[in-house]
Amino acid sequence: xRKLSNLLFVSxxxxxxxxxxxxxxSFDISIQFFKLNLEEIQSNSLKExxxxxxxxxxxxxxxxxxxxxxGLYIDYLDGFPGxxxxxxxxxxxxxxxxxxxxKNRDAKFISNITYCDQKNLESFxxxxxxxxxxxxxxxxxxxxxxxxxxxxxxxxxxLIDKNNLSHRYKALKKFSSxxxxx
Ligand code: IMP
Numbered sequence: 212x213r214k215l216s217n218l219l220f221v222s223x224x225x226x227x228x229x230x231x232x233x234x235x236x237s238f239d240i241s242i243q244f245f246k247l248n249l250e251e252i253q254s255n256s257l258k259e260x261x262x263x264x265x266x267x268x269x270x271x272x273x274x275x276x277x278x279x280x281x282g283l284y285i286d287y288l289d290g291f292p293g294x295x296x297x298x299x300x301x302x303x304x305x306x307x308x309x310x311x312x313x314k315n316r317d318a319k320f321i322s323n324i325t326y327c328d329q330k331n332l333e334s335f336x337x338x339x340x341x342x343x344x345x346x347x348x349x350x351x352x353x354x355x356x357x358x359x360x361x362x363x364x365x366x367x368x369x370l371i372d373k374n375n376l377s378h379r380y381k382a383l384k385k386f387s388s389x390x391x392x393x
Contacts, residue, residue, distance in 0.1 A: 219245040219276040221268040226352040227279055231383060233374050238387035245272055257282050257294055257323045258334050265327040275328040277386065281378065283354050285343060286317040296354070305347050305357045316342040320358060322378040324386045333389060337381025 220242040261280040282293045292299035340361040347356040351368025
């Protein structure tokens, strides 16, 4: 039976919401989009950023919610852009990243899903290893055209089953088993 839920997904990014909705539907959790541009603190820790964002969102929405914060960590760049991924995407973009890379193209995507209500503040992390493609492939949002998950040959933008293996899927799976047993 579908769990009725007034859980909000607070974000300014509709792409994240659409993917999260498909994933959480598969765990029988329904979410609603609450569009809000949340301020981000500067920190090297995705978790720290996400915790503050979730508390900030809760002070505005006053309803149980989740927020998501992600980072793309590139080995050759010592983990850069990491927590600065959003800024780097807006400035140099995918082509700028491709121009910076030489032989070692290993990278990982990390998603931090943070839940907040009146009593709980909990974070869940999903990591996905992969590499950066040599050129942009496929049409997708954000870094999708340049990120190739491990054990595949296609970018996120070219894959049809991104939602079954992504960093977002892994974090939301951990969240779901906690949330459904809370
Ligand atoms: P933030 O959580 O919005 O700060 O995300 C960091 C950056 O990573 C943004 O530029 C997002 O568009 C990008 N990003 C996060 N998740 C994904 C994804 O699944 N595919 C492509 N880009 C992503």
